[in-house]
Amino acid sequence: MIALIGVLVLALLPLVLSSTFVLVMFLSFVWLVLTANYDVLDGFLGQINLGQGAFFGLGAYVVTILLNVGTVQTLGRFAVVLATLVALAVTALFAAVMAFPLFRLRGFYFAIGTLILIFLLQVFALNLTALTGGAYGAYVPPAFFMNALVGYYLALGLAVLSLALNYYLARSTLGLAFRCIKGDEDAARSLGLDPMKYKITALVIASVPSAAAGVLFALNSGFIDPGIALGVERSLLPSLMALLGGTGVVLGPVFGTAIVRIIETVVFHYLRLPVPSMLFFGITLLVVALFIPEGLLKSPRITRVKLFGKLASY
């Protein structure tokens, strides 16, 4: 019920918002998708994926590159659909292939392995200039630009879909298997669960919505470069927001994303403080990791309040 009202309010918001705020909300939804996807691995499987941004960047780059190909452009409106589908398929395939080397690692070796993934993609995006435009970035042809309102609703839909996926994981046997592996991998194996199979599944389902978010971002902004699409903050912020909101709780990513985005908007857009944004996010992450390691929606102090307790139980 609460969720339904929330979505309804968000769906009606563009009627009263200025175009700047439609964009701010659009970007927040994109971040929410990444955060919710990040939580699939962290909250349910106990794996820290610092390369969530890689899927975002891959989706953005594949769609931009394809829309710049002459034969694809002749397809007209259908070109966007085709390019999007290819981008999602490429990302899913990438996630499935990368899962094999990555999940041979456990614990922090996995986290560093995924961080390497995003740096490696960055190097390729910077150096394969013929394909990606290198450091100068790549443009989406203006004919394929997305209307801001269409982008808003698609991003909202994608965010709801990502949360629905986490809701499903919180209740299904698939999610139960994930949690079992998170709890004790060897015990899970002794129950006949194949951890590798579930980990690959998790990485693939966590990659596709992120890639779709990348596609929406590229079509909405019309321009991407290695820093925007594959920068470290694409990976840092999802983990920060998920950790802040509470991992493994369906509405945790919503809380984390909302708080970080509100503070970010106030500090950098209204107050215009002369602080590098990464300094701010870095310190926030440090403080959250040290002082509220369980996240807001799992902290007993917060959930004692009836409303938050109810939200945390979703």
Add this chain to the structure above:
Amino acid sequence: MTRALELVVSGVSLGGIYALLAFAFSLTISTTRILNVAHGVLFVWGGAVFVIFSQKLGLHPVLSIVLLSVVFFLFAVAFERGIVRPLLGRSAHRLLVGSIMATFGLGLSMESTLGYAWVTYVDPYPVFSSSLAMFPVTLGTVALSGSRLVILGFVLVTVTAFHLFLQKTFLGKAARAMAQSFDGFLVIGLNPYRLSLILFTLAIIATAISGAFYVLAVPLNPYDGLPLTLKAFTVVVLAGVGNLPATLVAGAVLGIAEVSTSQFLGTIWAPAVSLTVLFLVLVVKPTGLFGKGLQ
């Protein structure tokens, strides 16, 4: 032949620095189970502070190194008290998440502070290198860069010191015991907090000084920190945690591979080498090429 020898010397001196970086990194991972993602950032900060002391303030290089050690000693104590100690008592998964996230946050904020402050207050061109004069040394027909030889000497001295520390001193033995079994370490009545303070202090000071030596030969950029952490990690995975001789070999291999890549494919591809090497090792032999691997 001359060219090959030059490549090997610059590769080995670069690799020696990587090995040192990796060794300080694996010393703290294997004992405290805390992964310090900010490790490479501290290295870059070491280089930056050295350049400020020795060039911008015009101090003698040796005095700069001493002051640098004092600065990073204070930092290391704050780091251990503020970040490591609160994490040490947590359960395995919490420790893992907490250490990665906290040090990732610390690293990024330090990195952006350095980048911002350097451009604003020191130099609009955000690359720092030391301009100390180092003359080329000629051995027969081969001309070798003097600064690279200094680095090589520094690496050899430090590695020997680390080796003697681990093998001969009581604290070194305690560190090895802690790496073997944390519970066993507690059972025999040793104090893990004291040891973690000493190890982090040693590792951080060694890393910062390595950064100072590194800028003698190779310029650094404020945002090189995280990639350097990844390089250190690559060497650790190649060599296995705490395996000192293998760490040296793995560092040298990585250094030579990078130098040859810059030479033959162009410098833009050099950053991809360690990443690709790491990926290949993970695919082929995830426990590392040498040694037993981690856990």
